Amino acid sequence: MNVDLIYFSGTGNSYKTIETCKEMFLQNGCKTTLSSVTDKPIIRKQSDLIGFCFPVYAFGIPRICRKYLLNLPKFKRPINSFILITAGDSDESGFSIKESAKILKKKGLTVIYSDVIQMPINWTVSMNPPSKKEALSIIDRGVKKAKEIALDILNGIPHHHVFNYPPKCSKIGFYRDYYLFKWLGVSSLWRNFRIDNTCDSCGLCEKLCPTESIQIVHEKPKWANTCEQCMRCVNYCPKQAIFQKGEGSIKGKNIYYEPTFKPLKVKTEKHVKANATGNESRVVHRRHSTC
Numbered sequence: 001m002n003v004d005l006i007y008f009s010g011t012g013n014s015y016k017t018i019e020t021c022k023e024m025f026l027q028n029g030c031k032t033t034l035s036s037v038t039d040k041p042i043i044r045k046q047s048d049l050i051g052f053c054f055p056v057y058a059f060g061i062p063r064i065c066r067k068y069l070l071n072l073p074k075f076k077r078p079i080n081s082f083i084l085i086t087a088g089d090s091d092e093s094g095f096s097i098k099e100s101a102k103i104l105k106k107k108g109l110t111v112i113y114s115d116v117i118q119m120p121i122n123w124t125v126s127m128n129p130p131s132k133k134e135a136l137s138i139i140d141r142g143v144k145k146a147k148e149i150a151l152d153i154l155n156g157i158p159h160h161h162v163f164n165y166p167p168k169c170s171k172i173g174f175y176r177d178y179y180l181f182k183w184l185g186v187s188s189l190w191r192n193f194r195i196d197n198t199c200d201s202c203g204l205c206e207k208l209c210p211t212e213s214i215q216i217v218h219e220k221p222k223w224a225n226t227c228e229q230c231m232r233c234v235n236y237c238p239k240q241a242i243f244q245k246g247e248g249s250i251k252g253k254n255i256y257y258e259p260t261f262k263p264l265k266v267k268t269e270k271h272v273k274a275n276a277t278g279n280e281s282r283v284v285h286r287r288h289s290t291c
């Protein structure tokens, strides 16, 4: 079976999840590719299964993922797909699966599996991520679930995540946050980034940004409106110098990124290779390629 896996990840949770699935598919003899929506996503002509893994942002999927899905061509033959969402709290995955599934259906893909995997929260500007120890145990559980999901998919066991309003917030609060972030948040929050006087202009934030939305100007980072609010810059800043206006400094908070995630390495892999068992010559390297 040919499996193409597509992800977006700010701090490594979605990468870890989909990479775990990839390993399971490989172990079971599938020819598998893994690529990011920010690079050159690979969908092969002979793909049998396309898997997506995205984080949830304020009950929806990140803008860049929505755009990617909307730009997919209409598939001319039926292809199975699955959607995995990583969330700080699996009850709070909101419309993320519904949103993605609706678009995929329009593109002619059949969603055979969808689920939410709880991973550590990374929204450090607004919340406090778990401690390192807590984070590791959440990741362990997430990885275990990802393995089980991959096996279910391989064994043809379907699953469809059922959306429930998050128990912790009112319906009004839910819709407010969802629409505010979707229509206003991503298009305006980039303006709210600030740095404190501990920033030593190391430039790491600029190098790491998955959407290339940070530029060092006069030795200080400046954010552009293509910022997805993925929190990579905030969590990787060695000085914890980045914060958002109105939220206050993040100093004293836990920071979070998935400890095995190597964003620089992932970023510099310009042409994502088909993996060891994949036959590279058969791989179509095209942005938004069709089947």
Ligand SMILES: Cc1cc2nc3c(=O)[nH]c(=O)nc-3n(C[C@H](O)[C@H](O)[C@H](O)COP(=O)(O)O)c2cc1C
Residues within 6 Å of the ligand: 008, 009, 010, 011, 012, 013, 014, 015, 054, 055, 056, 057, 058, 059, 060, 086, 087, 088, 089, 090, 091, 092, 093, 094, 119, 120, 121, 122, 123, 124, 229, 230, 231
């Ligand atoms: C802007 C933003 C909004 C988020 N909104 C939610 C949310 O509504 N519900 C939730 O459970 N987690 C939320 N999170 C947490 C992330 O979805 C979670 O930590 C995810 O696993 C991060 O994935 P990544 O490491 O692949 O970027 C949010 C994180 C960010 C940065």
